[in-house]
Amino acid sequence: MDISKVIIPAAGLGTRFLPYTKAIPKEMLPLLNKPAIQYIIQEALASQVEQFLMITSKGKNAIADYFDTDPSLELFLQERNKSGLIQDLNKIIRSANFSYIRQPEPLGLGHAICMARHAIAPKEYFGVMLPDDIIIGQVPALLQLMRIARQERASVIAVQEVPEEYISMYGVVSIKKQFTPNLFQVASLVEKPQKKDAPSNLAIIGRYVLSQKLFKALDEVGFNQDHGEIQLTDGITQMSKNNEKVFAYKVQGSRFDVGTPIGWIKALISLASQDPYYAPHIKEFLTDLNTTNSFVYDRTKNLTHTV
Numbered sequence: 001m002d003i004s005k006v007i008i009p010a011a012g013l014g015t016r017f018l019p020y021t022k023a024i025p026k027e028m029l030p031l032l033n034k035p036a037i038q039y040i041i042q043e044a045l046a047s048q049v050e051q052f053l054m055i056t057s058k059g060k061n062a063i064a065d066y067f068d069t070d071p072s073l074e075l076f077l078q079e080r081n082k083s084g085l086i087q088d089l090n091k092i093i094r095s096a097n098f099s100y101i102r103q104p105e106p107l108g109l110g111h112a113i114c115m116a117r118h119a120i121a122p123k124e125y126f127g128v129m130l131p132d133d134i135i136i137g138q139v140p141a142l143l144q145l146m147r148i149a150r151q152e153r154a155s156v157i158a159v160q161e162v163p164e165e166y167i168s169m170y171g172v173v174s175i176k177k178q179f180t181p182n183l184f185q186v187a188s189l190v191e192k193p194q195k196k197d198a199p200s201n202l203a204i205i206g207r208y209v210l211s212q213k214l215f216k217a218l219d220e221v222g223f224n225q226d227h228g229e230i231q232l233t234d235g236i237t238q239m240s241k242n243n244e245k246v247f248a249y250k251v252q253g254s255r256f257d258v259g260t261p262i263g264w265i266k267a268l269i270s271l272a273s274q275d276p277y278y279a280p281h282i283k284e285f286l287t288d289l290n291t292t293n294s295f296v297y298d299r300t301k302n303l304t305h306t307v
């Protein structure tokens with residue numbers, strides 16, 4: 001099974017991160033010295049997928065500018081022997097192929113994915129990566145799904161076990177059959193159920209490998225009556241009803257929802273704590289923060305020097 005394209009829906013308004021997102025796309029939030037979207041592209045490239053169909057909207061041009069060459073910056077850095085500063089990014093720009101498609105109105109995740117329909121051939125399988133979800137692990141999350149999709153010759157969605165008090169924040173899987181501790185066949189998906197109505201504790205997270213048949217299923221379900229949006233979860237449930245096999249796989253790795261300030265802060269601290277350069281600085285700072293010597297605890301102290 002050849003999986004060579006990934007759709008990245010990045011046309012949402014990012015209301016949970018306002019007012020920041022009024023002028024700057026949340027996909028460009030920094031995680032250490034890279035924007036969040038770069039982690040998504042790196043995960044796909046590490047999974048041997050190089051074609052990106054980026055769904056964008058007004059105000060998201062910074063994403064396209066970032067993944068573009070900049071001859072004057074390159075010359076400037078070359079003259080100062082500093083080309084290394086953008087070396088990794090240039091490698092990405094050289095190996096990836098980006099297409100940008102505008103979603104004229106934020107009419108839902110299913111609608112956003114449909115904007116790339118023309119680029120997907122009949123019978124083709126493709127990836128979908130939500131840029132809010134950063135997943136860090138030994139094996140790229142997308143690659144984990146691709147392996148299952150190839151093994152089962154079917155669509156597969158990433159899931160994570162979630163404590164029941166948080167389940168109503170997620171799309172949740174109703175299981176038809178369990179095959180291994182991590183692999184399930186999906187009966188249907190329920191969007192943000194109440195705790196008492198949740199069919200399982202398996203929450204959908206932002207990675208999918210889907211069959212082209214999704215588009216027909218989304219046509220069939222159309223706009224959701226309750227939300228006025230075309231929802232991906234409705235489309236996947238419809239695929240299942242159409243006797244298309246859909247699997248759910250518990251991916252291994254740490255996941256951060258960087259679409260909210262608290263999720264972004266946790267991602268930042270966690271990445272910094274694991275990075276060879278930043279780790280000693282951040283660990284010392286966090287340790288100090290817990291002591292009464294800390295500037296934070298003693299507001300009468302003079303400004304401390306931080307690196």
Ligand code: UTP
Binds near residue numbers: 017107
């Ligand atoms: P979210 O609902 O989590 O993101 O959509 P949002 O709409 O950007 O943010 P909030 O809820 O207002 O804070 C999940 C993903 O789907 C994309 C978003 O960009 C995000 O990556 N999306 C959502 C679209 O591309 N178009 C849409 O119409 C809706």
